[in-house]
Amino acid sequence: MSDLTTFIGRVQIRNPLILAAGILGSTFSTLNRAYQEGFGAVVTKSVGRHPRDGHPNPSVVYIPETDSILNAVGLANPGCIEFGKELVKIHSDVKLIVSIFGSTAEDISSVIQCIENNIGNSKSVAFELNLSCPHVQKVGMLVGTDPKLVYDIVNQAKSITKTAIWIKLTPNVKDITIIGEAAIDAGADALVAINTLKAMLINVEARKPILANLRGGLSGRAIKPIGIRAIYDLYEKFGPKVPLIGVGGIWTWEDIVEYFLAGACSVQIGSVLSQYSSPQFIISELLTGLQKYLVQEGLSLHELRGLAHE
Numbered sequence: 001m002s003d004l005t006t007f008i009g010r011v012q013i014r015n016p017l018i019l020a021a022g023i024l025g026s027t028f029s030t031l032n033r034a035y036q037e038g039f040g041a042v043v044t045k046s047v048g049r050h051p052r053d054g055h056p057n058p059s060v061v062y063i064p065e066t067d068s069i070l071n072a073v074g075l076a077n078p079g080c081i082e083f084g085k086e087l088v089k090i091h092s093d094v095k096l097i098v099s100i101f102g103s104t105a106e107d108i109s110s111v112i113q114c115i116e117n118n119i120g121n122s123k124s125v126a127f128e129l130n131l132s133c134p135h136v137q138k139v140g141m142l143v144g145t146d147p148k149l150v151y152d153i154v155n156q157a158k159s160i161t162k163t164a165i166w167i168k169l170t171p172n173v174k175d176i177t178i179i180g181e182a183a184i185d186a187g188a189d190a191l192v193a194i195n196t197l198k199a200m201l202i203n204v205e206a207r208k209p210i211l212a213n214l215r216g217g218l219s220g221r222a223i224k225p226i227g228i229r230a231i232y233d234l235y236e237k238f239g240p241k242v243p244l245i246g247v248g249g250i251w252t253w254e255d256i257v258e259y260f261l262a263g264a265c266s267v268q269i270g271s272v273l274s275q276y277s278s279p280q281f282i283i284s285e286l287l288t289g290l291q292k293y294l295v296q297e298g299l300s301l302h303e304l305r306g307l308a309h310e
């Protein structure tokens with residue numbers, strides 16, 4: 001059997017599959033369970049300084065024709081103090097990544113401090129800064145499309161914590177590598193690509209947009225080629241020295257291989273989980289397929305990375 005141990009910078013995880021932010025990540029019990037059922041690490045739902053209700057329903061729509069999801073959950077969360085009370089209950093062996101959002105460098109750093117004050121500074125292996133949510137004004141994507149702001153956010157975050165800082169990038173930009181470069185120049189430990197794409201669906205009978213928020217973010221199978229392109233572009237620019245985490249539309253083990261060939265050293269799994277009552281079955285299917293492929297090709301995971309560039 002091939003060894004699936006993965007390094008994302010100095011963060012070591014037992015296999016390269018990470019639970020993506022916002023999926024099963026709102027409570028300690030779902031995070032514990034996702035890890036127990038086989039993920040190498042788990043990312044929480046994004047948390048901000050203060051509680052937020054999010055957008056009204058309908059806020060999530062499944063699109064069966066393309067195995068995709070349109071969502072405008074709107075960063076609903078209980079605020080960092082309440083969320084900290086959930087996170088302290090997570091088992092100590094779980095590789096935990098806390099996803100954070102905010103509108104300024106100060107705001108984001110204050111959330112990191114708030115989480116560390118509440119759960120200690122060794123409970124999470126990384127903070128993932130969500131600079132990429134496409135459906136909330138003044139935070140998320142709006143922040144992540146300005147390279148100067150991204151630099152300032154990462155620079156300040158790095159100065160207040162020793163925990164690794166990962167930056168989650170939006171695909172809703174002309175050149176994702178410009179934002180990636182700002183993050184890396186400021187000291188980011190890894191780049192995560194991609195978050196959802198700005199999108200809309202209209203109900204033809206009602207003649208109105210389906211989401212109450214009108215616009216949302218598209219995830220699932222339809223976005224995989226965009227995620228692959230983003231990782232390919234980032235690897236082309238930075239090479240193997242920058243850890244890249246691929247996310248978007250992973251449904252099968254072949255999709256994982258594709259992300260590695262493009263340059264990812266790890267992947268996150270999101271929308272596909274909506275197809276299963278628990279993550280166990282799909283994780284084991286993905287890991288078995290990946291293992292078999294590596295043995296058959298005589299490659300390690302590390303050797304697979306970036307091969308499409310040769």
Ligand SMILES: Cc1cc2nc3c(=O)[nH]c(=O)nc-3n(C[C@H](O)[C@H](O)[C@H](O)COP(=O)(O)O)c2cc1C
Nearest residue numbers: 020021022046071130194195219220248249270271
């Ligand atoms: C219902 C839903 C909620 C999400 N919430 C968050 C979130 O809180 N923070 C975040 O960074 N990404 C969030 N995402 C984006 C996912 O983490 C991921 O980047 C995206 O869905 C693409 O991966 P996928 O196609 O495997 O789902 C959310 C996605 C969905 C479908």
